[in-house]
Structure formats: structure tokens, C-alpha cells
Amino acid sequence: MKLSGPLRDFQARLGHTFKAPALLIRAVTHSSMSSPHRDDNQRLEFLGDRVLGLVISEALLNADPNAAEGLLAPRFNALVRKEACADVARQIDLGAVLKLGRSEMLTGGRRKEALLADAMEAIIAAVYLDAGFDAARDRVLALWGDRITNVKDDARDPKTALQEFAQGNGHPPPKYTEVARSGPDHAPVFTIEVTIETGDSDRAEATSKRAAEQAAARALLARLQGETS
Structure with a gap:
């Protein structure tokens, strides 16, 4: 062949x-x-x-x-x-x-x-x-x-890290919601919002839902850890 x-x-x-x-x-x-x-x-x-x-x-x-x-x-x-x-x-x-x-x-x-x-x-x-x-x-x-x-020692998946942070503070796992989708069908852009029980949330855009969820989790975790440091 x-x-x-x-x-x-x-x-x-x-x-x-x-x-x-x-x-x-x-x-x-x-x-x-x-x-x-x-x-x-x-x-x-x-x-x-x-x-x-x-x-x-x-x-x-x-x-x-x-x-x-x-x-x-x-x-x-x-x-x-x-x-x-x-x-x-x-x-x-x-x-x-x-x-x-x-x-x-x-x-x-x-x-x-x-x-x-x-x-x-x-x-x-x-x-x-x-x-x-x-x-x-x-x-x-x-x-x-x-x-x-x-590879970094702090190389955990951002969604996993955020979930561990939430549960470590006595909260249920974060919720992810698709709040918008734009662009043509062959190249969509997803906007995902992640929220934890306290009401804290963040949003991110990416060309896949998974990537947007990761980016939103990373942003929210960075903010929450900054507030508690």
C-alpha cells in the first residue's frame, strides 16, 4: 500500500x-x-x-x-x-x-x-x-x-485544582455553564462561566468547550487564591 x-x-x-x-x-x-x-x-x-x-x-x-x-x-x-x-x-x-x-x-x-x-x-x-x-x-x-x-510540580489540571480548592473550603464542586457561542459553525468560539457556591465566578473564551472551561477555572482559581493569600 x-x-x-x-x-x-x-x-x-x-x-x-x-x-x-x-x-x-x-x-x-x-x-x-x-x-x-x-x-x-x-x-x-x-x-x-x-x-x-x-x-x-x-x-x-x-x-x-x-x-x-x-x-x-x-x-x-x-x-x-x-x-x-x-x-x-x-x-x-x-x-x-x-x-x-x-x-x-x-x-x-x-x-x-x-x-x-x-x-x-x-x-x-x-x-x-x-x-x-x-x-x-x-x-x-x-x-x-x-x-x-x-513540567511544573504545580501541574494539576485547572478544573481539578479548582474543585479541590472548593471542596477544601467546604463547598460542592464548581458548575460550568455555556453562556455564549459565536463564530461560524466550522470555527466556533465558546464562552464558559464557572461558578462556585459562594457566588464567585469567572468567564473565558476558547475554540473548544473543554479549553474554555480550563481557562475559566484557571482564572477563578488564581483570583480566589490571591484573595486568600
């Missing part, structure tokens, strides 16, 4: 030439393009998530042999969460080669954070199946690069 020009170019950006090109094609095929004769990347995503987790766990242990589990866990979560995977996907322009159905194309699927993150995990699995664990580890370490050594 021969790869198209864009997929051959993507191999160069990824740093891996596939012996079994069908694995790469499957890894970039979203479920909106699946058919009885075309597998999508969901099963690869499942596997890639586990391969990524093992590689990052090993890398963190090697980077800081004396770090306690309490420090390693938030570092790990920061490096494997959707935002980090999507950031790496954008770094190698994975969105440009995704095979998407018409509905996903029209709604800006190539830029969606969750879709990019899932596809990045599928790519990791494809490398693993094509050339083994060492090859997959080499690609992850190369692509994640300085993120591993520069």
Missing part, C-alpha cells in the same frame, strides 16, 4: 517511516470516516494511551530519581492529558492529514483539541505496532522533548 504525498510528508515530521503504511492510514482515520472496509483509529487510541503512559512514567522516574509519588503523579497527568497530546499533534501538523467525515470537516474537526489528542495517541500505537516499544518510546521522547524535564 502506498501513502499519499501528505502522509509521506507527515512521516518525515513524525520521524518514523512505516513498514506497514496501513497502520498510519488507520491512525489518521476518524470514526466519522469509518466504513465496513475502513477501520477508524479508536482501538489504536486505546492502545496508544497505554503506551504513552508507560513511556512518560519511565521518563519521569529517570528524570528525577528522588521524586516522591506525590510529585510524580501531577507531572504525569500534565504530560498525558488531552491538552498535552493535542499540543504535540499541532507541533507536527497532524490535523492536516486526518481523514474526517463531512460533518467533522464542516465543524472544524482538524482543530478540535479532543480529536487531535485522540489521533496523537493512535499514532503512538501505530508506531508501536509497526516497530515495537523502543521505536514508540523514541518517538514519544523526541516529540514531548523538554516538556518532560520542564
